[in-house]
Amino acid sequence: MYRYTASLLLSLSLSLPVLAQEPITVVVHPDNPLSSLSRADVSALFLGRYTSYPDGQTARPVDHAQDSSLRASFYEQLTGKPINKINAYWARLIFAGRIRPPKQVEGDQDVIQIVSNDIAAIGYVQGSVPTQNVKVVLTLP
């Protein structure tokens, strides 16, 4: 019994998120006409409340993997709420069948690749952006 309990606790501890230290940078395609977005704008897009940028153009958010520590930091800084509330919130939306969640990818490189090839895409990465292929519209401290 103790062996099972120990293995359960070990598997749980490995899944705990590690808080990121660097700022988080929200990026869009360089040809996107918007020069900046507010925290409320980005929040509406990543919480599925709205599917367009403020100028009316369609937006396609790109998210990080469900168990990513960067994802946890991003939503906590964006909304002020713990990631477990965000996960429960998205479960409600997804299984109500009215909204599709953002596409989830593995790591900053995948985000930059998608955003740099799709004028409607919006994503976030850790720290500064080492490329001209995307444009920064918001930085979360």
Add this chain to the structure above:
Amino acid sequence: MRFLLPAFVILVSTVSSAHAIELSDSVTLRGFGTLGATSTTADTLGYRSSLSSSNPVHDDSVDLASRSLLGLQADILWSQQLSSTVQLVFKDRPEDTLTQSLQLATLNYTPNAHWQVQFGRFAPRAHLLTEYRNVGFGYLWTEPAMEFYGPIQSIYIDGVALTYKHPWQEGFVTYGLDIGTSETLLADKGNPLIHAKLEPIISASLRYEDMSWQLNSSFTYLHNSSDWEGIGDLRQALLGVSGFWPEANRLADKLVSKDTSIYFMSLGADYTGTEWGTRAEISTIQSDSDLVTEVISGYVSVSRFMGDFTPYVRLAHVQPTNSKNKLQTTPPAPVAQLAYQALAVTNIDFEQSSFAAGVRWDFHPNMALKLQWERSWLKEGGAALWWNGAANDDQRRIDTLMLNLDFTF
């Protein structure tokens, strides 16, 4: 019991490593589930989560079947404006048909950020939880309040759902109109399973959401288009004895389900702050049929966010709003049993309160463990939300303990 912990660890390990499956860029498979254990002090009565449930829990066992379920969902993206969702939910039901298991089957047309039209089978937006009542991971408690959600069966609508959304103040306002048909099941001990056909259902909802608040109001009209099983026989039996007892005609007139109307009105509010959360709903059910229990019900829940742990308390209450039918004359002895049986059918009441305390532990991004203790106080003659409650309600106080593993993948 010796196999339970290993089985639990295997389930946790399996689900924690499971993710939504992207079969292609346009097809995604995902799912949700609940492994729910229930223990109760109810004896002649039986605990159940809604009037549709025919698998009650009594005080002689720990039940794992009545609240456990598995849901599978396929999302298909045909184009940026056109998508489909199909959802099957497998759980213990009085009738386990594909019709009952199919919870969602929609073609969604979303021409822009404001409008969406859905065709097919979808969930109603009558209350805060009716869209995702099966998704335990999506809400705080082990089970929604019986006093509020017990009288409302887990229904679907086959028809059209129209949604219009626009920004307002710091958030968004959503107008919803759902029109269609449905069929719901009503079960109780000793009675035939009732298939209530609802044709049409029309539901209008208005919702506001911002970073912290979700406010919901709705009005729903249901037209009952079917004769409920067993009711017609009872009515005919009464009409057959009207020669001995004239009041039988008056009582028979009350035993009508077909072409009657039911109205739901609901208000709900949810606040999720950084440290505290609260949710409350109030609802009324009105009808022109004596077979439908008219009630007012509500609950309020308060929770505290402590990292991965969320302790909570909840108060809930339901009480009838219609007066009870009474006999104006004493039935002759040969028809007395029939008369009192018919009278009881028109006087099925829900009147009870509960206090629940529990904790939710989000130990994984896709999984939560919940433990909840609930005490229910039942008024005499008001136990009909419980299995066998319409016939036997000798218990006034019942404790129920629930443990859930809720997950998504």
